[in-house]
Amino acid sequence: MEEALYQNHLAILKKELTVALGCTEPIAIAFVAAKARRVLETEPVSCVVRCSGNIIKNVMGVTVPNSGGQRGIDVAATLGIVGGDPDLELAVLEPVTQAHIDQVKVLLDQGFCRCELVEGVENLYIQVLLTDAQGNTAQVEAREYHSNITQIVKNGRTLQSNGGNRASVQSDGGEKSLLTVKNILEFADCVRMEDVKEVIDRQISYNTAISREGLSGHYGVEAGQVLMSHGGQDDLRIRARAAAAAGSDARMSGCPLPVVINSGSGNQGITITLPVVEYAKHHHVSEEGLRRALVAANLLSVHQKKYIGSLSAYCGAVSAACSAAAGIAYMLGEPFEVICDTITNTIATIGGMVCDGAKSSCATKIATAVDCALNALELAREKHVFQPGEGLVKQDVETTIRSVGRMGCVGMRSTDVEILNIMLEH
CATH class of the missing domain: 3.30.1330 (60s Ribosomal Protein L30; Chain: A;)
Incomplete structure (x- = not known):
């Protein structure tokens, strides 16, 4: 990878992965x-x-x-x-x-x-x-x-x-228009550990801590705890969903623990992190392998959100969960095509989930989005992917991401206004 592009992607990563309380x-x-x-x-x-x-x-x-x-x-x-x-x-x-x-x-x-x-x-x-x-x-x-x-x-x-x-x-944080799925994965392959160890390890530490708090305390509807009580000890997918949901349970209920965000959102940072961490533990992935997977997952989410914007009627848990599943695919050595198909399958399925504000139900939306994304990965592994012309799916993953992003940014503007009007009714 060219050094200029390398530094651009590194700048985006460091700018996006900041701490929020x-x-x-x-x-x-x-x-x-x-x-x-x-x-x-x-x-x-x-x-x-x-x-x-x-x-x-x-x-x-x-x-x-x-x-x-x-x-x-x-x-x-x-x-x-x-x-x-x-x-x-x-x-x-x-x-x-x-x-x-x-x-x-x-x-x-x-x-x-x-x-x-x-x-x-x-x-x-x-x-x-x-x-x-x-x-x-x-x-x-x-x-x-x-x-x-x-x-x-x-x-x-x-x-x-x-x-x-x-x-x-963007002057201090890189040029997001240069991101593509292909060069994000290339960056994850070649990134020097000394350049990302601090920021990624902080994301793992902080976001894991608030997830554990959500699994042990009484927050929101306790979505993470309920999931864990229904097979989480034996089912990796349930653990991945529960870990992400629990972090949101705690955060939306005022837990003062800090988190490392993505695209301006702590829920999205949590959703990206915890499923990848759970799969890394289950598959005994090395620390370096986990870091590279999270580099990929974080940048893939930023790539999707650059078309949608920081805030919209499009639920950010979708792009975050999608990127977590793509990061898991990358971490487990799946080929480029499977990673692309995981993205396509996810956003073609659940890209219409709406954001009706930050609140306790974000946790259950996260659990749903992670489940959908992991199912999308399983479909991709079996060489099943939605085809161009089916809904918003286009001829390749980049144009599919762009078309779904256009729907989320432009197409859902009136939805956003109506959601706010309904919320403000007494």
């Missing part, structure tokens, strides 16, 4: 709010949070970590202002104490924070405006991905602005 949408709000508080430099007396519909959708149903079990945009923003550290980015709420939580409750009772829906913006859009008692203001905006600060304004003076254009988003 809790569901990334409320955490992103907390991060932007904490950043605004630092810019203001004084105690704010009011806060206005303006968000896109997809942000609202993904905050309504999840517990904000380190909040004492509270939910909501106002909780996330106020907690970020009171106790957040913006230097930690998506781990912004790590320093929060009980005193901060108590202070948040007082401020919310006083009507400190107001939330507004913004239409006609990117799917991922957050703006926080703070005002102090003297009338000083600080406004911070994020677009495109969760920690991408695109504008900072203090007292009407712009301190930072890059317009949120996609070029600026």
Whole structure:
């Protein structure tokens, strides 16, 4: 592989696999709010949070970590202002104490924070405006991905602005348009372990830890535990599904353990990681073999999501589970054709699963997506694959990924709006 392409893929991997504490949408709000508080430099007396519909959708149903079990945009923003550290980015709420939580409750009772829906913006859009008692203001905006600060304004003076254009988003994190299934697998073959060991081992460690917490604690509907109680000790596929679901069980219910995300999503990071880890343990795969498989799986998911976007009505568990199964196929030495057919079979089957916000049912959607993807792998091993012209399947895996991505990004826009409208009904 050319060195320039190698470095591009490495940059994408390192940019995507960052640490987040809790569901990334409320955490992103907390991060932007904490950043605004630092810019203001004084105690704010009011806060206005303006968000896109997809942000609202993904905050309504999840517990904000380190909040004492509270939910909501106002909780996330106020907690970020009171106790957040913006230097930690998506781990912004790590320093929060009980005193901060108590202070948040007082401020919310006083009507400190107001939330507004913004239409006609990117799917991922957050703006926080703070005002102090003297009338000083600080406004911070994020677009495109969760920690991408695109504008900072203090007292009407712009301190930072890059317009949120996609070029600026990708300048530090590689060019995703260069990704293909073929060159992702080539990169996984040749990547130097010293270049990825730290980031991949952190993903394995963090995401395994929250999965174990979900399997032992009481979170959500306990999807992972229920799966394990129905044959998980003897069935590898059930263990793979349960491990991924359990991580989401814990995360969506406010478990404060950090996770390593993919495509801006902790659930997707968990879904990519745990099935591959379970199959590696079962088949006694070496540490290096597991790392290379996760390199492939992570980049394959980024490749699919680049067409869909960070947030949409298309459930990200699908691309993540699909990539996990493709990573398993790669790890077990399956040929290129089987890996491609695994991807095609998965997204041609379950590509229509909708995202109706982050909440406890994400765990069962993950379990379903992983099951579908592993079945897709078994079909591919038997040389069965859906053919061009059957639904969204095209002549090769790249155009199939692109066609499903177009459906998820463009075709499901009206679905996304209607989902939000239904969720906002009382």
